[in-house]
Amino acid sequence: MVTNSQSELPATLSPAEKSLGRAAACQFLGGLLLEGVTPALLDQVREIPLLAGALPEPAEPDHLAAAHYSLFQLNVFPYETIFLDSANLLGGPASERLATAYRDLNYLVETNTVHPDHVAVELGALAHVCRLEARAISSGNAESVRSIQRRGLVFLDRHLLQWILPLALAIQSQKHSFYTALSQLLLELLAELVGEWSGLESAASKTSRLEVAPAILESEKTGLKDIAGYLAVASHCGVFLSRQQIGEMAREVDLPRGFGSRSQMLLTLLESASRYERVNALLARLDILLGGAEAFYQDGGGHKANLGSYGRHWRLKAAGTRALLRRMSALIEADTTT
């Protein structure tokens, strides 16, 4: 390995080293997402310019821990099931799919204390694949390398890439500099990997696993609760709305948002908007948020070439929700006029 102290000049890595580097990176970034910047990891983070520059200064351990807790225990829940399924519960089908996928990858992981669909566990699986790849490269077995890469790409295609963009968007929406940088770096890493494995394009179906969103406006029985429920499900509305975001939106449109779970807060927000005749303002604010999400997905989170296709389905969801909001607005307008 040839390293270069000048960050603007590329280091020269052998293919095997690159694979090992990716494995270490996936594992390291996953660890940060799972545990936060613990004192044990802080020195290592300082060694990584792309992350070190985003550390709050002073990087006080308690505050770093509190920020992590706030972000990943109170606001954004980084589990595949929360992003891809509508139940908003952990476990369930996503966990099973992951169990099968890990088995297919020969990836044995202890998931007693963290659900198998946590982003860090999925990154762990990817790290495992990269290590296998490095070994195969070192052994000079090209067929084995291709096979491993193909399996890795299938895994990425079916799991992590299906939800990494909305997860990254949700993290970045929390406006914490370090985790914003981390999510950007993660997207960059994945994009680079997908680019390198793109020769195996056929392995990636890029089929959306997103559920068909309910046509809530088609039912006469639909109420604000149904709309709130729709907005609380990322795979329906196209974005994961954290409590913090809901609170911010409420403040921006001058409305209370109540307490409780995300769906309860959304319902309260919608009801208060209705009560104080601020529905249009709220819908406009949501539209801005969803518009931003559309752009983010369109751009593949800044990596359009390699990740853009995984953003397409999410973009359509966000666009669908915007259309729904416009219809709501029109209905309200018509109702007011009559």
Place this chain on the structure above:
Amino acid sequence: MASDNRISNFLATMLRLNIPELEEQPPVQGMTNVAGQGLPQFAAHKNVEMTQVQHPDGRLSHYPPPEYWDDWVEWDGKAWPKRVARRYTLVPTVCFNCESACGLLAYVDKESLEIKKFEGNPAHPGSRGRNCAKGPATHNQIYDPERILYPVKRVGARGEGKWKRISWEQALQEIGEKMRASRQKRRDGIMYHVGRPGEDGYTNRCISAWGVDGHNSHTNICSSGARLGYFLWGAFDRPSPDHAHARVILLISSHLETGHYFNPHAQRIIEGKMAGAKLITLDPRLSNTASMSDVWLPTWPGSESTLLLSIANYLLQNDLYDKAYVRRWVNWRETLAAIRQGKLEVGDDALTRQILDGEPATDSFETFEQVLKALYRDFTFERAAEESQVPVERIRETAELVANCDGRLATHTWRSASIGNLGGWQVARCLFFLNVLTGSVGTRGGTSANSWNKFVPKSYKEPGPFNAWNELQMPLEWPLAFFEMSFLLPHFLEEERGSVDVYFTRVYNPMWINPDGFMWLKALRDEEKIRCHVALTPTWNESAWFADYVLPMGHSGERHDLMSQETHAGQWIAFRQPVRRVAMERAGKRVQYTYEANPGEVWEENEFWIELSLRMDPDGSLGIRQWFDSPYRPGETMTVEDYYRWIFENSVPGLPVAASSENLTPLAYMRKYGAFEVTRTNFVPYAKEIPHGDAVDESGRVMKDGKAVGLEVEGASVAGFGTPSRKLEFYSPTMQDWGWPEKEHTIPWPLKSHVHPDNIALEKGEMLLLPNFRLPTLIHTRSANAKWLYEISHKNPAWMNPQDASRLGLITGDLIRVDTEIGYFVDKVWVTEAIKPGVIAMSHHLGRWRLQEDVGVNMGMSNLARLEEDGDGTHHLNILHGPETWKTFDPDTERIWWKEVGVHQNLTHAVHPDPISGGHCWLQKAINVRKAAPEETYGEVVVDTRKSMAVYHEWKALTRNARDTSPDGLRRPLWFKRPLKPVVEAYKLPAEDSGSSG
């Protein structure tokens, strides 16, 4: 290219950092699951056979038979219309979403170890396989992504809302050291404040081992009124009606949908009805129970005792009561003696003179009968009808039904009127009077004591009583309280009575659940008075936000506990289990601590207390450590398995034999079935013969070693009751001796409620606010993270009679403002004839509020608390700190409402401690009820805590201090129950100048 460079450099850095690889996994041997276990074959094959169950008689199975529980295959209903086979291991456990302890059966997927669903446990004698909505909803709670998954410690100021994850070891070490320091200094510095115990004996054993007076409960906001009323009769503090075999079921509560113990009782009430029993319900609301009743008596709150005594009077005047029973078991001789001593006025001069003259013939049961008739003759149906505002015919109909109960009168009151009213304890006493008069005490179809039907086994090596008395829990003003004056803790702290070194709140949210919540807020913030607050809770709650440590504890499928409840005439125990751990162990995987098997690092209290106690006494010098030695491996620490194994082997009659018949150990039997029926029936245990004692005293008590151990009845020595007289005490010498000599205290008699019609000026706009009823699917704060339950019920509008609505110009959905003694709240109104005129009813099981949502909202803001305080006692909910925010853009300061989680009315309730039972009298006088003004918004809550203390002082002035009333220099009658009793020495009244605690 730039990106490539960045990534290349990043990867090079990663290599240089030498990130260690994740632990190498063992090589794969065939197919495995994520836990590294061999996969069941069906995962690899399409053709999986369903488990087939065929009964010889051709019937279908309601449940998987236990012999199939280890390996049960069925289609996945969620996967329909696909046929997806699931192979489960079924693990029994016990629900924790209310007090009933119903059995659950967890379906744990053998492949993924995921809990797929909870259904009923058919082997559970109490619930018999049936559950309410709360049981299956446990699944929601376990897989709720918003639950607390890891131990956390606060960072920054208390209530600031910043938390960091810590290890269990750090939590144990730090908290253990604080407990040690406190225990070395004093024995009243550690307080364990429990909401729903949800278990029998384990934690109390730990507290006893610590040697502190540290048990604090929620009883005084729940059941203390009923407890005292029952206790004075027979030294038991809860009823256990045998609904299934009753002829008449008389309820003062909405038992069919929400009562203690809702599901087990409801199914037996229906069984009773199906067999012809008549159901009578006293409730100002047309509850679901009332609507199913044969007779609904919508009483004015507080009039229940009068109505019950009118029924008693009917039985007495018409000689329709069980005289033989009363003669045999009631302390009538002591009652006559009290009359002779001038302690009890009969209200009949001629009769009194006869008794005072002391003619021998007057010391007879017949005289006592005359006394009863004289005492209660004024309790006519007409008087009852006037006070209760119930049609007289309905009261007469009720009395006639009771008179014909044939010794099978099942009665129950819990919370409701007994905890609603000043003097509410007399409601329970008057109700049980009907059981006594009809001879329906402990009979088939009658009403037993809880202790006759609840089975609590002994554990090994019970620590003895402690030598301590915590004045913050059992102060001198309430010597007869049942039990700790828990809801007054902030008021005592405000009075500078003491402090708490380590305060545990356990599945308890005092700031939300108690009245006068802002006083709790003040106390919880004060680090001088509550020095360390540890919240043991599965989910975030209002109080946990002000803790120093928040430690995640498991839901019902994530913990060990042993439970029993008096659900019917038999006795049983049930074993709560961490089902995923059990499933893993069945699969051969070793689990040392339950948090290894639960989501995140959610733990269970059983193991936590062991480890914490060891940290508290690392060298054994405090004498604590010894209680946590294994009974099986001397010198080693006890495991949870050791603890329960010993109980099952040594302390549960019949269990070892039952287990042996299946070639199981007792522990394995309980792990398999999750429950055991100890006795099928346990009727009239007080009549059971006991060995003769040393002597029989002049009042007929059987004495042994100087202690009364039974009663001589018709020549036989029988167990009798736990009272000092060993009889059912119609007249209470204890009340007489402890400074409450008036007739309305010593015998069943109505006490004038604080919400008596005399105290509610309807013409001035005052009304009675009835808050203390449950919703069928929600239990205080614990069910808040079960969305299935919230989907069913999520609003608590104020019920209002059309007469009142018309007077106030209201229609359903309008906002009303309800002014209480200390503040006001705004809620929506539901206009309905299901509530009495003059009363508004609003459940206080809704109205949750949380602080978490604001975390990180605005980094420039400090703490982002949701409460506005003017610094002068006024609190306004859901607004930000600081005077500048008051005037800023934030509309939360003006518009507060939580439609989907209801209105938190408890904040606006002043504390009303009953001067005798100590229970908080929940009913509120609504000073004013009116249509809300345009600027008043739904959910708005405003409270002035200066008024809080004023009301507290008014009620405290009603008490009679033990210093003035104690007949024997003790703080409390020795025979009165406490959850954990100290040594007799600790009962002695303290010196006048003894300092405050802490």
